Ligand SMILES: Nc1nc2c(ncn2[C@@H]2O[C@H](COP(=O)(O)OP(=O)(O)OP(=O)(O)O)[C@@H](O)[C@H]2O)c(=O)[nH]1
């Protein structure tokens with residue numbers, strides 16, 4: 001006797017699969033208005049219109065045939081007949097959300113290409129109609145090559161027609177459609193899904209139409225990446241050009257406040273600590289608040305407008321070539337703020353190897369702590385020349401530094417996934433949210449939080465490290481004719497470090513800044529500020545750190561210092577969080593070593609290239 005035919009109910013999360021399954025079989029599977037309600041397969045029985053029994057299996061929702069989580073793996077295994085003790089389904093019932101066609105058709109297209117007899121349930125048609133969306137079912141059938149039935153699972157509408165279609169398929173001799181099998185290219189699937197969705201839409205509301213038009217452009221395989229690059233480019237231009245007025249004002253204010261306090265206090269240790277440590281050191285970091293806020297203004301607006309997820313989509317292909325999972329995008333993106341939350345966000349990556357690779361390359365994304373270092377050096381050494389209307393040289397250099405970090409991370413990921421961390425990989429799919437105008441209050445709250453995080457760092461870790469450095473750099477005190485930075489304890493430590501970094505063009509000032517900058521990268525700026533202030537004594541008057549720097553370093557040294565900061569793992573918190581997330585010292589030690597080696601090579605190569613071009 002033939003076994004009872006099996007029909008698999010599959011589709012994206014939250015499409016209404018369980019609701020339809022319940023309606024068809026009389027079962028009571030849990031339904032809920034969020035993705036991921038069903039996490040196991042469930043089997044139910046019903047009878048076909050001709051009276052023969054049929055079995056339905058309700059599957060967990062998935063975004064594609066390349067599973068990114070265990071429940072999606074169940075779905076794939078059942079559909080490909082790989083599930084133990086389970087036969088290959090005889091037919092598929094694909095459930096799609098009618099008002100979310102272009103997202104849901106991606107997976108549907110993959111499913112149809114499996115070649116099994118298939119019916120598509122165009123579900124939630126009630127909600128689509130309510131929203132003013134009208135679909136051409138005939139056109140959809142023609143494009144997909146399988147029957148399409150409008151359903152409202154919760155009102156039990158369309159059920160009879162679904163059963164009739166299934167009946168016809170199951171009694172006819174099973175025809176396997178020829179095809180080259182399901183596509184695994186998310187961008188190609190997305191494009192095809194959008195084309196079909198657009199063709200099937202007869203009428204829709206303006207908001208839906210705008211979203212479609214925008215996606216057609218922003219996710220375009222060629223225009224999309226160009227637009228993404230342009231957006232990022234603009235972001236770094238803005239960091240420099242928009243910050244001029246507030247940054248200058250803040251700088252003038254800290255300088256004159258430090259000067260005023262220095263004037264009223266009697267000479268001595270306490271005055272030096274305030275003037276040289278707190279004002280020249282921590283003050284030098286705080287003046288970068290405007291730049292940091294401008295950077296986050298862009299990130300917050302891009303996130304809340306719905307563009308960030310699209311950016312993830314564009315980057316996914318690039319990242320999968322580098323052996324990274326698309327899910328790595330969000331952790332890597334958060335690493336632009338700080339690698340610590342970025343590394344914690346890797347918990348959403350299921351594959352342990354993908355996750356490890358992502359953790360190991362996260363410190364290469366340019367975190368906001370590097371911004372003060374970059375801005376200071378660029379401001380001091382790169383002329384504020386305009387390359388073209390609206391395009392400044394300083395912004396271009398900054399963009400280049402960020403790009404170096406990104407490409408460094410991709411390269412490191414390629415090498416790691418072929419050597420130290422073999423394996424991993426796999427495409428990802430996710431729901432594309434609606435475009436919306438960012439809410440001013442959301443952005444304001446986000447900016448306020450970033451400002452507080454930055455000021456808190458300045459008031460705690462940067463302040464304390466700077467004061468320790470100030471103490472080490474102040475004693476013993478220099479006699480007449482001696483330079484403070486030569487005789488102090490910090491000076492002697494710096495001499496030791498200098499022997500190691502002299503070959504890559506670093507001077508003694510940099511050597512002195514490297515060690516305290518392990519606490520937080522910005523401390524490099526604070527340390528240089530303090531050391532110069534101590535050396536200058538009282539005779540130089542009001543001078544910004546930028547002015548002090550540009551007279552003392554060669555351009556080659558400055559560029560080498562920038563290259564160093566692109567790669568160097570100068571951050572204890574990152575090392576600590578890596579230890580915690582990888583449960584041991586092996587990977588953090590590996591990470592620190594490879595990054596220091598990279599930093600050394602990059603700085604050295606930069607220095608010697610610059611010297612060869614006569615910039616020494
Ligand atoms: N208005 C309307 N709501 C529906 C329809 N079908 C399902 N729903 C609702 O949509 C939500 C999701 O339904 P589920 O059946 O849980 O979705 P699912 O596809 O099984 O989701 P996962 O198990 O997470 O993959 C529930 O709140 C349902 O009540 C429909 O045709 N019309």
Ligand SMILES: [Mg+2]
Nearest residue numbers: 017018037038
């Ligand atoms: Mg379900």
